[in-house]
Ligand code: IMP
């Protein structure tokens with residue numbers, strides 16, 4: 001692995017594919033242990049979580065289903081500014097265990113809103129699995145049940161994460177290089 005450049009910015013290797021794969025296996029086992037035989041619905045938040053969700057779902061060794069949503073931003077008139085709306089969830093989640101699968105939680109606002117919206121659909125429970133988490137960036141109370149890696153508040157790319165839609169296809173995770 002060596003340095004990569006996107007949008008004129010240099011990135012250096014940070015978490016390699018073997019580390020990611022090992023952690024994803026552990027998370028899948030943790031979720032399985034907690035879920036028992038409830039046939040959970042994994043909800044992948046597109047676009048960023050596609051790689052993680054694909055690996056996590058295949059590592060989950062019990063009955064489960066998967067669905068995909070997008071969060072559609074619109075200009076809110078409220079004080080919170082840019083509110084995000086769920087787009088594309090057609091499954092009936094009432095009385096089901098939902099595992100939200102996200103790539104990264106930064107300020108936490110996205111996840112907070114998403115969980116609140118899902119809760120309105122009367123699921124049995126909503127759990128959150130995020131591959132990455134920046135604890136020092138968190139600005140609201142959001143419960144994260146499964147975290148792959150807690151990382152410093154630095155910009156990262158790869159394994160689904162993008163810089164202006166580029167770099168999602170990197171198999172490893174890279175961090176912005178500091179001068
Ligand atoms: P939050 O609402 O601030 O938690 O926003 C989370 C979203 O911001 C993620 O789903 C990503 O799309 C994006 N994001 C946050 N940090 C990074 C990063 O380091 N690299 C790429 N995208 C990021």
Ligand code: MG
Nearest residue numbers: 047048049103
């Ligand atoms: Mg995202």
